[in-house]
Amino acid sequence: MHWDKEKIKSILPQREPFLFVDEVIETEGTQKVVAVKNISKEEPFFKGHFPGYPILPGVLIIEAMAQASIVLYSLCKPEIAATHPKYYLGRVVKAEFLAPVLPGDKLILEAYNVKITDTAGVVDTVARVDDKIVAKAQLIFGIKKNE
Numbered sequence: 001m002h003w004d005k006e007k008i009k010s011i012l013p014q015r016e017p018f019l020f021v022d023e024v025i026e027t028e029g030t031q032k033v034v035a036v037k038n039i040s041k042e043e044p045f046f047k048g049h050f051p052g053y054p055i056l057p058g059v060l061i062i063e064a065m066a067q068a069s070i071v072l073y074s075l076c077k078p079e080i081a082a083t084h085p086k087y088y089l090g091r092v093v094k095a096e097f098l099a100p101v102l103p104g105d106k107l108i109l110e111a112y113n114v115k116i117t118d119t120a121g122v123v124d125t126v127a128r129v130d131d132k133i134v135a136k137a138q139l140i141f142g143i144k145k146n147e
Helices: 005-009 058-078
Strands: 022-030 032-038 084-098 106-116 121-129 132-144
Touching: 005 022, 005 121, 022 058, 032 058, 058 084, 058 106, 058 132
Parallel strands: none
Antiparallel strands: 022 032, 032 106, 084 132, 106 121, 121 132
16 A cells, blocks of 8 residues: 555645655554655755754654654544544653664654554554664554544
């Protein structure tokens, strides 16, 4: 299953420049999503993080993994996701940053369902560049249904 940016925008509330999922390249039912964020050298945060050695801020890697997690939630709970609920990152249980992400990299985001309910989710996430793991985290998020 392949999702383009327009399909992703139908699920995620974020928009450029804060949309960090460019495409979804793989799904495994309600258990796994694999998404991509292409890291352009033109990203505005590279000007200050860091001059002369630009790297993707870790907090933005976490945000990208959280957005991939919401895509996974939409597969698990499509009837709720269709109503455009509000999503809240509740907690980063554990995060590890193992290698820098640089301009020009293709960041592969994997989100795995640990437990997803109508109102919350726990996901394990991994970020890769090529075959190298650059970050991993367990995330907890909450869902507020629109009434």
